[in-house]
Amino acid sequence: MNQRSGVSIPDPTSFASDDRLARYLMIARAVAADIAKGRYPVGDKLPTETALMQRYGVSRHTVRQAMRELREQGLIKSHAGVGTTVRMRPSSAKFFSVVNSISDLLQLVETTRLEVKSQQEVVADAALAAALHCKAGESWTELHYCRRNVGNDEPVGYIVVYVRAEYSNALNDMQFIDEPIYRLIERAHSVRISEVSQATVACALPDFMADALDAAPAEPSMRITRHFLDRDGEVVEVSIGYYPGERYEQQTTFRAMKPAARD
Amino acid sequence: MNQRSGVSIPDPTSFASDDRLARYLMIARAVAADIAKGRYPVGDKLPTETALMQRYGVSRHTVRQAMRELREQGLIKSHAGVGTTVRMRPSSAKFFSVVNSISDLLQLVETTRLEVKSQQEVVADAALAAALHCKAGESWTELHYCRRNVGNDEPVGYIVVYVRAEYSNALNDMQFIDEPIYRLIERAHSVRISEVSQATVACALPDFMADALDAAPAEPSMRITRHFLDRDGEVVEVSIGYYPGERYEQQTTFRAMKPAARD
DNA sequence: CACTATTTGTACGTATGTATC
DNA sequence: AGATACATACGTACAAATAGT
Numbered sequence: 167m168n169q170r171s172g173v174s175i176p177d178p179t180s181f182a183s184d185d186r187l188a189r190y191l192m193i194a195r196a197v198a199a200d201i202a203k204g205r206y207p208v209g210d211k212l213p214t215e216t217a218l219m220q221r222y223g224v225s226r227h228t229v230r231q232a233m234r235e236l237r238e239q240g241l242i243k244s245h246a247g248v249g250t251t252v253r254m255r256p257s258s259a260k261f262f263s264v265v266n267s268i269s270d271l272l273q274l275v276e277t278t279r280l281e282v283k284s285q286q287e288v289v290a291d292a293a294l295a296a297a298l299h300c301k302a303g304e305s306w307t308e309l310h311y312c313r314r315n316v317g318n319d320e321p322v323g324y325i326v327v328y329v330r331a332e333y334s335n336a337l338n339d340m341q342f343i344d345e346p347i348y349r350l351i352e353r354a355h356s357v358r359i360s361e362v363s364q365a366t367v368a369c370a371l372p373d374f375m376a377d378a379l380d381a382a383p384a385e386p387s388m389r390i391t392r393h394f395l396d397r398d399g400e401v402v403e404v405s406i407g408y409y410p411g412e413r414y415e416q417q418t419t420f421r422a423m424k425p426a427a428r429d
Numbered sequence: 430m431n432q433r434s435g436v437s438i439p440d441p442t443s444f445a446s447d448d449r450l451a452r453y454l455m456i457a458r459a460v461a462a463d464i465a466k467g468r469y470p471v472g473d474k475l476p477t478e479t480a481l482m483q484r485y486g487v488s489r490h491t492v493r494q495a496m497r498e499l500r501e502q503g504l505i506k507s508h509a510g511v512g513t514t515v516r517m518r519p520s521s522a523k524f525f526s527v528v529n530s531i532s533d534l535l536q537l538v539e540t541t542r543l544e545v546k547s548q549q550e551v552v553a554d555a556a557l558a559a560a561l562h563c564k565a566g567e568s569w570t571e572l573h574y575c576r577r578n579v580g581n582d583e584p585v586g587y588i589v590v591y592v593r594a595e596y597s598n599a600l601n602d603m604q605f606i607d608e609p610i611y612r613l614i615e616r617a618h619s620v621r622i623s624e625v626s627q628a629t630v631a632c633a634l635p636d637f638m639a640d641a642l643d644a645a646p647a648e649p650s651m652r653i654t655r656h657f658l659d660r661d662g663e664v665v666e667v668s669i670g671y672y673p674g675e676r677y678e679q680q681t682t683f684r685a686m687k688p689a690a691r692d
Numbered sequence: 693c694a695c696t697a698t699t700t701g702t703a704c705g706t707a708t709g710t711a712t713c
Numbered sequence: 714a715g716a717t718a719c720a721t722a723c724g725t726a727c728a729a730a731t732a733g734t
Binding site: 361386 | 501503616619621622623624625626627628629630631632633647648649650651672673674675677678679680681682683684685
């Protein structure tokens with residue numbers, strides 16, 4: 167119709183002939199390429215569906231299918247009555263959401279139990295304070311646990327837990343614990359854990375744990391450190407778990423999010 | 430107008446009257462509820478589109494829109510000539526959401542680059558097939574990379590990547606790679622990675638990697654296995670990364686959410 | 693192996709609803 | 714109120730993939 171401004175139309179003749187790729191995918195690709203080239207900058211509006219129909223010589227249904235493809239890739243967003251806006255360039259990062267984050271956190275709790283090994287009061291020195299993200303000189307309760315499978319009683323991991331002194335009475339001399347420590351604290355005090363930050367790193371198993379875990383000294387292990395924070399960002403509890411060998415696998419699923427049409 | 434069928438229809442009358450929710454969303458919700466209830470178990474086939482048309486008294490277009498919704502949620506997968514299969518049950522209410530899952534996945538990519546070490550075609554034997562979640566006898570491209578910091582060029586990890594043969598031409602003899610492999614594949618083919626499942630476990634560093642990583646043999650390491658799936662749950666790429674010592678720390682933050690209401 | 697039936701995928705047309713300007 | 718633009722929903726037809734005869 168018009169040959170204005172050298173828009174990247176991917177060989178319109180190929181639409182008619184036998185082509186491996188579906189038309190709506192070709193159009194989606196062509197528009198994505200135009201976005202990548204900067205022909206449609208981020209924040210600008212895309213041509214209307216009617217305009218794209220005419221430009222590519224297809225039905226509105228096909229144009230919409232192409233637009234949906236781009237929407238699912240997060241490249242554009244659409245508003246009734248407004249139009250279609252470029253959201254990002256094709257090269258930008260894709261967003262993933264986590265599916266099983268609860269089970270990831272609480273996975274072990276369902277199939278294992280904590281066997282209490284020791285409990286003592288400690289005052290944080292500089293090194294411990296750095297690890298716990300607190301000030302030196304503060305009082306904490308240090309607990310040592312062995313995590314065992316409920317079925318065969320096999321040791322899975324060794325966990326060292328630090329609880330801020332003011333909350334330590336939540337742990338009243340139990341020998342076995344079957345739920346997360348943070349939940350004991352929440353129940354005994356009026357605190358709500360609102361954030362958990364978790365770091366996983368490889369390390370050699372500390373010697374003194376080898377016996378309790380029936381493992382070789384310095385065996386390759388995962389160290390999982392979790393900081394439990396209340397609403398104010400105050401550290402309530404810190405747990406440092408050591409899981410030797412292949413006894414524990416951390417499993418997480420990320421799913422690409424469907425970007426909403428509206429922002 | 431009113432269709433009668435014995436099975437769980439969520440108040441058919443509401444289809445006719447003025448309803449806030451679009452029909453295809455109501456149908457998607459009803460089918461998802463049926464999957465959750467176990468009426469359609471995982472692995473079983475859903476009724477055909479024609480059957481759903483009649484059951485809910487809507488056009489095929491509307492049924493397909495509902496199916497697309499469920500497909501994007503990862504609950505079902507569809508194949509021409511076969512039908513629609515239940516892939517998983519709707520996830521239960523989650524209490525924690527992940528804040529930095531994107532950076533968790535792409536963290537390394539921004540600060541490191543991949544140095545290609547080798548590339549070859551392989552046919553999956555039983556063991557490899559089990560690891561890749563595919564059938565034995567399938568063809569894959571196996572690539573070996575060393576991940577290095579861009580600044581000091583220090584080796585961070587050793588990554589073995591398997592790409593399904595039909596997508597392997599996305600990797601055209603590059604010596605260095607500065608973005609995720611899955612994105613190369615997405616750009617070269619019309620697939621979209623919609624789910625990544627990740628498993629982390631401790632292990633000893635395999636001997637043949639020690640040299641490349643300038644590390645001690647059998648050094649404690651993290652092995653991170655990631656399966657990249659398309660929207661049908663088909664495995665497109667598998668990456669197995671080895672990160673020795675404390676060179677790589679996996680950091681994740683969970684934030685508490687209000688528990689979602691049940692169905 | 694060819695053929696057919698079934699089922700989803702693609703593509704067309706048309707109409708109306710809804711949101712925005 | 715009217716025009717514009719996307720959203721939803723009805724219809725039809727044929728292609729492609731698959732399973733079974």
